[in-house]
Amino acid sequence: MTATRNHTAQRRTRQRTAVEEIVSAGDDFRTAQQIHDELRHADAGVGLTTVYRALQLMADSGEVDAIRNADGEMSYRRCSGGHHHHLVCRSCGRTVEVTGPTVERWAKSIAEKNGFRDVNHELEIFGTCSDC
Amino acid sequence: MTATRNHTAQRRTRQRTAVEEIVSAGDDFRTAQQIHDELRHADAGVGLTTVYRALQLMADSGEVDAIRNADGEMSYRRCSGGHHHHLVCRSCGRTVEVTGPTVERWAKSIAEKNGFRDVNHELEIFGTCSDC
DNA sequence: ATGCATGCAAACATTTTGCATATTC
DNA sequence: GAATATGCAAAATGTTTGCATGCAT
Numbered sequence: 001m002t003a004t005r006n007h008t009a010q011r012r013t014r015q016r017t018a019v020e021e022i023v024s025a026g027d028d029f030r031t032a033q034q035i036h037d038e039l040r041h042a043d044a045g046v047g048l049t050t051v052y053r054a055l056q057l058m059a060d061s062g063e064v065d066a067i068r069n070a071d072g073e074m075s076y077r078r079c080s081g082g083h084h085h086h087l088v089c090r091s092c093g094r095t096v097e098v099t100g101p102t103v104e105r106w107a108k109s110i111a112e113k114n115g116f117r118d119v120n121h122e123l124e125i126f127g128t129c130s131d132c
Numbered sequence: 133m134t135a136t137r138n139h140t141a142q143r144r145t146r147q148r149t150a151v152e153e154i155v156s157a158g159d160d161f162r163t164a165q166q167i168h169d170e171l172r173h174a175d176a177g178v179g180l181t182t183v184y185r186a187l188q189l190m191a192d193s194g195e196v197d198a199i200r201n202a203d204g205e206m207s208y209r210r211c212s213g214g215h216h217h218h219l220v221c222r223s224c225g226r227t228v229e230v231t232g233p234t235v236e237r238w239a240k241s242i243a244e245k246n247g248f249r250d251v252n253h254e255l256e257i258f259g260t261c262s263d264c
Numbered sequence: 265a266t267g268c269a270t271g272c273a274a275a276c277a278t279t280t281t282g283c284a285t286a287t288t289c
Numbered sequence: 290g291a292a293t294a295t296g297c298a299a300a301a302t303g304t305t306t307g308c309a310t311g312c313a314t
Contacts, residue, residue: 011268011313033303047271052304072204072278073303087243096246102238107257110230111219116259123255125239127248143288143293165278179296184279204303205278268313275306280299287294 010057015046019054023064028095029075029086067124085122089129098125142189147178151186155196160227161207199254217254221261230257 022038023030030038036051055076059066064076067086077095085103087096103123111119154170155162162170168183187208191198196208199218209227217235219228235255243251 013269013313015270031303049272049305050270053269068200068204071303072200072206074204087246087248089248098242098246100238100242103235103255106232106234106238107255110232111257111259114219114228114230115262116219116221116257117262119257119259121255121257123235123239123253125243125248125251125253127243127251130247130249141289141293145287145294147295163278181280181297182295185294203277266314268311270309270311272309273307276304278302278304280301282299283297285295285297287292289290289292 015044015050016054018042018044018046019051020058020063023055023058023076023078026078029065029067029069029077031069031073031075033073035076067122085125087125087127089127089132094129094131147176147182148186150174150176150178151183152190152195155187155190155208155210158210161197161199161201161209163201163205163207165205167208199256217256219257219259221259221264226261226263 018039019035022035022042022044032052032055033048035055036046036048039046039051055064055066055074058064059076063079065079066074066076069075083104084097084099087098088094103121107121108119111121150171151167154167154174154176164184164187165180167187168178168180171178171183187196187198187206190196191208195211197211198206198208201207215236216229216231219230220226235253239253240251243253
């Protein structure tokens with residue numbers, strides 16, 4: 001058989017590039033709609049549908065982190081690389097990435113103690129930041 | 133001034149009781165709609181709107197845990213009391229409640245180290261359970 | 265030239281709200 | 290009897306999909 005195509009053939013389009021640029025530019029989580037607004041503001045001419053689709057693809061490929069905010073909306077942020085968690089200010093929304101071997105180890109061990117394998121976890125810490 | 137009423141005067145109604153019973157009966161997270169289905173099935177005669185409202189009140193008062201599932205729907209589960217986290221089998225959905233002073237302390241300390249106050253957190257651990 | 269990507273509008277799904285009516289206190 | 294709770298239908302919200310057209314390859 002011929003070489004297996006990695007995934008789907010990703011095509012480089014003006015709008016997909018625009019979404020990537022906007023996402024890469026920021027440092028915090030933004031919803032698809034916020035990103036669409038910014039693109040609109042920059043006259044990038046990218047439809048909301050396309051933004052949704054682009055972000056989904058980017059999330060699938062691990063290019064961005066996708067989390068769900070308190071309102072149940074998806075938020076996206078460029079991924080800083082490794083595994084990490086988020087410390088979110090519940091007042092202004094400021095986000096700090098945190099990592100900690102402590103939790104990693106704890107989660108893994110408690111899961112295995114319960115007979116779970118192939119473990120991973122999601123952690124969000126909420127608080128009020130110093131500016132608020 | 134007259135005594136301040138604690139919150140709103142909660143009234144005991146047939147339907148609110150029915151929701152509480154269904155929630156107390158189960159052990160896993162269910163969406164408002166699933167709970168409504170079960171009530172419907174039991175001919176409890178409780179409207180979907182009421183189920184939503186009842187669950188919101190119960191969540192506010194800490195009577196149930198409310199989390200958002202992967203699809204962004206709210207799920208509710210009777211609260212076993214204290215603060216805890218969930219270990220979820222990604223194959224069969226089995227849920228184990230876990231607690232751990234380790235994470236609690238870690239989350240609190242890392243948050244405060246970043247200048248965050250009034251901290252709380254949400255943690256979900258996913259894995260494959262021994263039965264799967 | 266081929267076929268994935270786009271974008272509009274419409275479909276969808278979940279949750280919330282307005283308001284008349286029923287029920288609890 | 291006063292005030293809250295209910296329930297329907299409709300609104301609101303966020304996201305997805307169908308399909309004709311455009312564009313990258």
